[in-house]
Amino acid sequence: MDHRRLSLRMPLPSLSALAILPVLALPVLALGACASSDMGGVPSAEVATKPPVELVGLTVQTPDGRRILGNVSDLVIGPTNRVEQAIVTVGAPRFPNEHKVMVGSDNLRYARNRQAVILTGMTAEEFAALPPIAGSDRMVSLGSGGALSSSGTAPTNWAGATKSR
Template sequence: MRRVALPVLSAVILLSLGGCAETSSWFGGSNEQAARPIPQQSLQTASRIEPEAMLGKTVVSYDGQKVGTVDDVLMNRNNRPSELLVSSGGVMGLGAHNVALDIDNVRYSRERDELVATQLTKEQFANLPAYKDDGRMVSLNRQMGK
């Protein structure tokens, strides 16, 4: 019985390890496209995009690494987009790191259909302070009744 159990156990472990490597690409693990720098000439001003179209868009650092998704667009008193509330990490909204990015530091990549934080690396994004609503901005989600 021992002679059969060891090879079977070894095979199960090896197959499990191979499966883990494959699943990283299924769940947003690193891939070749995400690590490529985004050419500046392919970017356009994010403020030209309709605010509703920004919701749910992926946000990447200037070197192409995913940092989060747009959870909300914060509007100034003139009803123009001012900041993007970007959510990173967490599961189903729990434990997420939410930060506000100034719209002037974000560009849109039409080629990749992503927003690019032009001033931040992934590490710098992770170290930004969490967003705290101070009432000075109007939430697009609240305007839309979400």
């Protein structure tokens, strides 16, 4: 058995190792550039580019994360399949003061590490002053408005498709 002492001395890095340090620092700087200053250093992404299934149900927060302003309850998708507006439910649920407001996607950012949508471009007071949207939960078609063409076949009847045999 070798019972020699271990030496904790390390050789000094060579000049070539020092030359590579700036290259190693680039990814850290790139990540720092992703963090927006108006978001309190939270990396974010455009809401318009996110899939709608990832956005519905998330909370809407102020950039500092201290206030929850509401929940994303629905989205308006444009003809290019991008989120154009978010419908945010504001107020206590099941109480008379609950209402919905519409916020443009350019005023919202998706913060993955918070699992929230961050309000940008307007203050919390401006958000609170948004008028409630009137109307029902009915779907509105943004199509051409023409009648649907009939192909001559009846729609599939799925009644009883899940019965046990």
